[in-house]
Amino acid sequence: MEYLYYPGCSLEGAARQYDESLRAVFGALGVGLKELEDWNCCGATMYMSVSETTSLAISARNLALAGQDGGRDLVAPCSACYTVLLKTDRFLRESPELKEKVDQLLAGAGLRYHLNVKVRHPLDVLVNDIGVEAVAGAAASRLEGVAFAPYYGCQIVRPERGFDDPEFPFCMDRLFERLGARAVYFPMKTRCCGGMLMTTFPEVCLELVKDLLDCAVENGANCIVTTCPMCQVNVEAYQKQINKRFGKSFQIPVVFFTQLLGLALGCSEKQLGLDRNLIPLRVPLPAVGG
């Protein structure tokens, strides 16, 4: 099994440990990841606010490149990239008019998108292609003692009904519970963290993140597990500010699901980039006995 891999800009920067741990996990499971040659930014939420057609064309360049490469599934770990690439594909499928325009733009760059690429999230691949049982079979240790708040974030399950429920997804809960961790009650699992509002309207965003942290901590989580680079930064890096602003005392680690999974699969902390997290994950992880 081999997938094409679209890391996205965040995974070269603030979410470097997501990139490292994703490669480590796929490596440990023996599943190939081939980075898409010369990928460009997907446009995120911001390009769309400036020009729709151009934004779609820029994003479609990646799909066109992936299409040339044998039409394998394209794995996009960043929630924004995943949503934008998926949305581009769906828009172009639904509207022949848009498709024609975008093709016209891509033709200038000598490309054409043949609607032949499936955009996938790594969580989807792990749970549905590889399978929870296969992952559990490859596990080197159990995640006893981990009580995690499964934080999916808003964009991987919406807006189009994707691989799990758009409001109350369960696949990540199932995956880690099979590995011995305990998912705490966390009704805010797909609630928005505010994303780029942390830059543009911090007072709004801090409030959203405070609610998330409250919900996780009050329900007894000792870590938050997320799938999204924006969520990870917002929820982890601003805890100090939130403590000061709202008189709280949050100090809860926020890790990518691939980091936690990597621990179960026996990858080293270095491989998983755990030293890059601002709040270290300190959970006793006993080795499994048979």
Added chain:
Amino acid sequence: MKNGNRIPGLLPPSEWQLRRKFLEQAELVPGGERISRCLQCGTCTGSCPVSYAMDISPRKVIALFRAGQIEEILRSRTIWICASCYMCTTRCPQHIKITDLLYALKRTAMDTGLYPDRFPVYLLSRNFVRLVNRYGRNNELLLMLLYHLRRNPLELLRSLPLAVQMYKKGRISLWPTQIKGVGAIRKILEASKALELPREKEEIEYAAGMVGYRAVGQLPPAPAD
């Protein structure tokens, strides 16, 4: 609202132009025409995690659009506060693509310049687009520098401790990565400039009564589903 007393059913010319711009943008959204199905149930507002910080709720945005007051929507904070989490779109019983319509409103506002100067989201988006056009990828550090320098340089000082912390953890890349195919991006941009020249649009007679559903009806009819 600044037009004073209005003749019921008659739109002022400025509003009519804005409406046409918005409808052009909304046409680009597959399923955009479903805006005419709104029941005003308020599910969108109730589901929105940031509606508490908006001056006009998402439900009211559609109500104002119907009432022929787009200018009021464009001047609000609402369209810029949306973080595009798509909860409203997921829950809307009429399957209206509210998030995508808010994008259409953002584009209308940008095209017509109807937003305050140095407005945060506008600034951030513009700089983001500039970086992507130049390098093919975004660089978080450069984006923050460009944004804060223009908006409020003091903010740079305030975010310095966090930036240093992130840098020490190897989570900030100092130089933007330029992709090899940046020429291709340029070509796409040039082609799109040509494509986005003002289209010769069929002139629609400016007439009384073009508010509410009749004005909405200027969009292509919804496919039966």
